[in-house]
Amino acid sequence: MPKVVSNLWFAEQAREAVEFYVSVIPDSRIGSTTILPAETPSGPPGSVELVEFTLGDQAFLAMKAGPLDSFxxxxxxxxxxxxxxxxxxIWDAFLANGGTPEACGWLKDRWGLSWQIVPRKLGEMIANSDRERAKRVTEVMLGMVKIDLAALEKAFKG
Known part of the structure; x- marks a missing residue:
């Protein structure tokens, strides 16, 4: 069975970002760290660092390899x-660490990576077969910055 891992390229501070993420997201951990011993297009030996980590049940690889494309x-x-x-x-932890709030439960962390901090129920409510209920929830959610679960549940109930 293949393993799928999301790769996140950081110009700098990959390890610092990963340490923050695993401290905030439950059931998360840092795995191995590898420093590349050879010269790469990003720099001399030792300039590229790979950090394997897991957030919840999702595997990631953070790579500190100098500037390339922004998140x-x-x-x-x-x-x-x-x-x-x-x-x-979780929302407050990201903001306290230099994150920026956006709309609909989205925020950007201090490294520029986008996050959605949302209730599990939101997907269920929006996908509900009663499209009027789903519409009410969607309209309420679209007016939020940080998600208010009670307001979504109220809209769902009508």
């Missing part, structure tokens, strides 16, 4: 949570 909204990490307390804790 953008075409890739984000969604953290699906079960309570408002979890949403608040």
């Amino acid at each position: 953008n909204h075409s890739f984000s990490i969604a953290v699906l949570l079960d309570s408002q307390a979890e949403i608040d804790r």
Whole structure:
């Protein structure tokens, strides 16, 4: 069975970013770290660092390899949570660490990576077969910055 790993290219501070992510996201851990011993297009021997880590059940590889392309909204990490307390804790931790809030539960961390800090129920409510309920939830969610689970549930109930 193949293993799929998302690769995140950091200009600098890959290890610092990973340490922050695993400290905030439950059931996360850092695996191995490798310093490339050969010269690469990014620099001399030792200038590229690879950090394997897991957030929840998702595998990632962070690579510190100098500037290339910046992160953008075409890739984000969604953290699906079960309570408002979890949403608040993780949201607040990202903002306290230099993150910037965006719309609809999205934020950018201090390294420019996009995150969606959202309740697990949101996907279920939006996909509900009662399209009027789904529409109400979607309209309420579109007016939010940080997600308010109680407001979404209220919109869902009508």
